[in-house]
Amino acid sequence: MSPLKPVNDFVVKFANINGSGSASANEMFARSILRMGVPVASRNIFPSNIQGLPTWYEVRVSGKGWLGRRGGVDLMAAMNPQTWDKDIAGIDPGGYLFYDSSKPIPMSRLRDDISIIRMPLTEISNAAYSDPRQRQLFKNIIYVGALAQLLGIDHAILEQMIGEQYKGKDKLIAPNQQALRMGRDYARDNLGDACGLKIEKADAVGDRIFVNGNDAAGLGCVYGGATVAAWYPITPSTSVAEAFAQHCKTYRVDAETGKHKFAIVQSEDEISAIGTVIGAGWNGARAFTATSGPGISLMQEFLGLAYFAEIPAVIIDVQRGGPSTGMPTRTQQADLLISAYASHGDTKHVLLLPEDPKELFEFSALSFDLAERLQTPVFVLEDLDIGMNDWLCEPFTWDDSKVYDRGKVMTAQELESGKIFGRYLDVDGDAIAWRTLPGTHPTKGAYFTRGTSRDRFAKYSEEGAVYQDNMQRLLRKFETAKTLVPAPIVRRAREKAKTGVIYFGSTSAAMNEALAALENDGVHMDTLRLRAFPFSDAVVDFINAHDQIFLVEQNRDAQMRVLLVNECGIDPARFISILHYDGTPITARFIISAIAERIALKSKEAAE
Amino acid sequence: MTYIAKPKLRHPGIAVNRLGFTHRDYEGSVSTLCAGCGHDSISFAIIQACFELNIEPHRVAKLSGIGCSSKTPDYLLGQSHGFNSVHGRMPSVLTGANLANRDLLYMGVSGDGDSASIGLGQFVHCVRRGVNMVYITENNGVYGLTKGQFSATADKGSKSKAGGSNLDSPLDLVSMALMVGATFVGRSFSGDKAQMVPLIMAAMSHPGPAFIDIVSPCVAFNNHAGSTKAYDFVREHNEAVNRLDLMEPREAITVEYAPGTSEEVALHDGSTLRLSKLAADYDPHDRIGAMAYLQSRAAAGELVTGLIYMDATATDMHANLNTVDQPLNLMSEKQLCPGSNGLDAFNAAHR
Ligand SMILES: Cc1ncc(C[n+]2csc(CCOP(=O)(O)OP(=O)(O)O)c2C)c(N)n1
Ligand code: SF4
Ligand SMILES: [Mg+2]
Numbered sequence A: 001m002s003p004l005k006p007v008n009d010f011v012v013k014f015a016n017i018n019g020s021g022s023a024s025a026n027e028m029f030a031r032s033i034l035r036m037g038v039p040v041a042s043r044n045i046f047p048s049n050i051q052g053l054p055t056w057y058e059v060r061v062s063g064k065g066w067l068g069r070r071g072g073v074d075l076m077a078a079m080n081p082q083t084w085d086k087d088i089a090g091i092d093p094g095g096y097l098f099y100d101s102s103k104p105i106p107m108s109r110l111r112d113d114i115s116i117i118r119m120p121l122t123e124i125s126n127a128a129y130s131d132p133r134q135r136q137l138f139k140n141i142i143y144v145g146a147l148a149q150l151l152g153i154d155h156a157i158l159e160q161m162i163g164e165q166y167k168g169k170d171k172l173i174a175p176n177q178q179a180l181r182m183g184r185d186y187a188r189d190n191l192g193d194a195c196g197l198k199i200e201k202a203d204a205v206g207d208r209i210f211v212n213g214n215d216a217a218g219l220g221c222v223y224g225g226a227t228v229a230a231w232y233p234i235t236p237s238t239s240v241a242e243a244f245a246q247h248c249k250t251y252r253v254d255a256e257t258g259k260h261k262f263a264i265v266q267s268e269d270e271i272s273a274i275g276t277v278i279g280a281g282w283n284g285a286r287a288f289t290a291t292s293g294p295g296i297s298l299m300q301e302f303l304g305l306a307y308f309a310e311i312p313a314v315i316i317d318v319q320r321g322g323p324s325t326g327m328p329t330r331t332q333q334a335d336l337l338i339s340a341y342a343s344h345g346d347t348k349h350v351l352l353l354p355e356d357p358k359e360l361f362e363f364s365a366l367s368f369d370l371a372e373r374l375q376t377p378v379f380v381l382e383d384l385d386i387g388m389n390d391w392l393c394e395p396f397t398w399d400d401s402k403v404y405d406r407g408k409v410m411t412a413q414e415l416e417s418g419k420i421f422g423r424y425l426d427v428d429g430d431a432i433a434w435r436t437l438p439g440t441h442p443t444k445g446a447y448f449t450r451g452t453s454r455d456r457f458a459k460y461s462e463e464g465a466v467y468q469d470n471m472q473r474l475l476r477k478f479e480t481a482k483t484l485v486p487a488p489i490v491r492r493a494r495e496k497a498k499t500g501v502i503y504f505g506s507t508s509a510a511m512n513e514a515l516a517a518l519e520n521d522g523v524h525m526d527t528l529r530l531r532a533f534p535f536s537d538a539v540v541d542f543i544n545a546h547d548q549i550f551l552v553e554q555n556r557d558a559q560m561r562v563l564l565v566n567e568c569g570i571d572p573a574r575f576i577s578i579l580h581y582d583g584t585p586i587t588a589r590f591i592i593s594a595i596a597e598r599i600a601l602k603s604k605e606a607a608e
Numbered sequence B: 001m002t003y004i005a006k007p008k009l010r011h012p013g014i015a016v017n018r019l020g021f022t023h024r025d026y027e028g029s030v031s032t033l034c035a036g037c038g039h040d041s042i043s044f045a046i047i048q049a050c051f052e053l054n055i056e057p058h059r060v061a062k063l064s065g066i067g068c069s070s071k072t073p074d075y076l077l078g079q080s081h082g083f084n085s086v087h088g089r090m091p092s093v094l095t096g097a098n099l100a101n102r103d104l105l106y107m108g109v110s111g112d113g114d115s116a117s118i119g120l121g122q123f124v125h126c127v128r129r130g131v132n133m134v135y136i137t138e139n140n141g142v143y144g145l146t147k148g149q150f151s152a153t154a155d156k157g158s159k160s161k162a163g164g165s166n167l168d169s170p171l172d173l174v175s176m177a178l179m180v181g182a183t184f185v186g187r188s189f190s191g192d193k194a195q196m197v198p199l200i201m202a203a204m205s206h207p208g209p210a211f212i213d214i215v216s217p218c219v220a221f222n223n224h225a226g227s228t229k230a231y232d233f234v235r236e237h238n239e240a241v242n243r244l245d246l247m248e249p250r251e252a253i254t255v256e257y258a259p260g261t262s263e264e265v266a267l268h269d270g271s272t273l274r275l276s277k278l279a280a281d282y283d284p285h286d287r288i289g290a291m292a293y294l295q296s297r298a299a300a301g302e303l304v305t306g307l308i309y310m311d312a313t314a315t316d317m318h319a320n321l322n323t324v325d326q327p328l329n330l331m332s333e334k335q336l337c338p339g340s341n342g343l344d345a346f347n348a349a350h351r
Helices: A022-035 A081-089 A121-128 A132-151 A155-165 A170-191 A213-223 A238-251 A270-282 A293-298 A300-309 A336-340 A357-374 A384-388 A412-416 A464-484 A507-520 A537-544 A559-568 A588-607 B038-052 B068-075 B090-100 B112-117 B120-128 B173-179 B193-205 B231-237 B287-299 B317-321 B339-349
Strands: A009-017 A040-045 A054-062 A073-078 A091-100 A115-119 A209-212 A228-231 A263-266 A287-291 A313-319 A350-352 A377-383 A390-393 A448-450 A489-491 A499-504 A525-530 A548-553 A575-579 B060-064 B081-084 B105-111 B133-139 B184-189 B209-215 B238-240 B242-246 B262-266 B272-277 B303-310
Touching (some): A009 A081, A022 A132, A022 A209, A040 A390, A073 A132, A081 A091, A121 A132, A132 A155, A132 A170, A213 A313, A238 A263, A238 A287, A238 A384, A263 B090, A263 B317, A270 A287, A270 B090, A287 A293, A287 B090, A293 A300, A293 A313, A300 A313, A300 A377, A336 A377, A336 A559, A350 A357, A357 A464, A507 A525, A507 A548, A507 A588, A559 A575, A575 A588, B038 B068, B038 B209, B068 B112, B090 B105, B105 B112, B112 B120, B112 B173, B120 B173, B173 B184, B173 B209, B193 B262, B242 B303, B287 B303
Parallel strands (some): A009 A073, A073 A091, A091 A115, A228 A287, A350 A377, A499 A525, A548 A575, B060 B081
Antiparallel strands (some): A009 A054, A209 A390, A489 A525
């Protein structure tokens, strides 16, 4: 097997131990490639643990700009003896193993179809440092210096990054740069051209930014005008609330008084968190919570109240592997059904399905407009892959002429002028009634909010016809929602296609690469990327216009298919599900082989 | 925004308060509770307190959970917005409402099942957080609405209507509130209007978390001999430690009180209550002392009522969070959105 020699197109994977300080070193490695003008996509695969368990960091280098996981590994930096065998086995034939050769490893535990690059990292680090923590931390920097040398990353870029990272803590700059140089020098003097993978300077990054989704969501909530946040810590959503707090400190502290134009409550549980969001929404503030699957389970009763009593609320759900505690640090798209139909009784909720941090920023901000316009809970369904990994995306933008849509809130003046107020009265024909906020007017517009059945003027009623009238209006309101949520994005194949592909959320990045590869192989498919629930008519039209539809999801039970079949009355046989749910982000290779296999099967069947 | 209440046609003999409102203006829908239910007396006391305090009804937001007690916000302050939320979770909803607009008066009305059973967690956390509110539990020792099962406040050994005996230890919400930092704590009895009304007025004037537990017999399921929440039992064992009376404007100068036996409590509308001692050794400003006193009297089978504890210097959740004075629900995108300039810095920091 001859060694692989790609330029700007390969996968590097680091196998480390949680808590060893490798995360920031690995991230610096990825960012240095970006500074070379070459796009990267990075993914953290980490355990639910603070210290000691295996963790991996994968860097997809793609001069063409593919940002999903490709699948496979070309260079493995194996730093964790616990996972050694599995890590070695995962390297593509012709690939490279880089490891700490301070302790000898028997040949029997290596492979002969890969190139082996040995470096005595622990020895080098121990010789230079005496403090155990320093030995560990600088070992990470040393291997970054060595790998950069092997791959051809400009050393000056790394030195500059160290300077930026430790700005203000200047004492740390020199030792880090020294460690970096130790790595570089060793590789230059001892490893020569052992690695065929190369980074060449390019201009393919442009002004794009490298950002994680939870940071983007927290910022989106600031931009969307959220003033109240209530949350209970849970991986992988915690950093949404933390990002919101941090951005509020930057953007929402009154310059004169030092007072806060926001309120954040760390609730005692998720029931309380959503209750606080609903109380604030009822009283006219934009409010959100951030949580993950177990939190959504706890919020069910309250979500039904918000649906039925028609109260705006935003829920950012960072999906992780379920059921139960499941795989808390792995990714999935498995909260679709519990969110879409949250709570007992007949309910439906609006879902937004962002594909990356940039869209997540936009949808987070937009969710408050939708929640207030529709007077209902709006879920922003992101996932761990988007939320906790750094993604290369277009810089965030904001239209300064944008005015928040505060929905139908009747003012004291309008009440005074004699406008009819019926809290559940559809006066405009869009099934959205007007509401009033507490404290608006001394004698007009007060009403009693309840989870029990009531008439159009908010009077308690258990009369069947009155109840049905209200339930029908809620259904019609969902029709209105279809016209307001982000439309799906349809892409036509180069040639007329009878096959369609539907996908959504974080699958997008790997899907883009898979589609290009399939198209190159002559497999032409139109695609539709869902961006929201309820589904607009365009979704139904797309499905009807194709003989078969591949539906790609990251869950076991094809939850999106259930939703589409249920909501659009489509024959389930029209869909061929492609399901990836092992907890790692879906890869381009997985999609390509799954689709190719089924297409081959089909053509074989046709031939027989 | 202030509105002058329009003069209304009314019987010349009917009392009006300083805002020109009659008692009627503080009423709500007609109650659907059982005749004689203690909860109705509490609603009446709240109405009376708001009338006496000259509160603008629409500046009150009334919130509740689920239960007979939680229905009562519908039966008072018809010009206030009300929110009948879910069972045991009113405290979190009230917290959010209060965060959205700090300028309204928040009244939470709940039951012993709602606050001590299913909602105990929310109750204590809401108090812990220092939410500025008046929180009233209408405590009958049972779940009235689901037909009389014991709640967590039922005393051990108290008899059910069917003759069974409660086996579990009781949970005392007053002690609980003291322990988790309520800065105003009172207890009363729905059969004692003279005690309830000024206590509610004082609570409504308090700038922090104010809690009042009101024993409120359930005539349908828990008013028989052997029940410790029955009218007769409570009357016999009620020990008021002090009394509150509304002071006439000139009273302070004309009436002499023995030193140490009374003090004044300032109210929302500028008027004053006189707090006079009934139990000579009881100090309502000593939290630890209050807790010990409650425990020892409870052990003797007596129910301590009155103003149990008050910290007049209290602050609230907004002070803790350092929120702006303007209600958050009034802020516009101009105040809240950092705009494209803000993004320039963010983008630059992520390259
Ligand atoms: C989640 C949930 N569980 C159970 C109920 C049924 N339920 C309604 S009211 C109530 C008890 C109310 O007791 P309390 O708060 O003491 O009010 P009371 O009727 O005695 O005034 C129960 C158990 C409910 N509404 N919601
Ligand atoms: S059942 Fe009891 S608590 Fe409920 S209304 Fe009747 S008397 Fe009151
Ligand atoms: Mg009760």
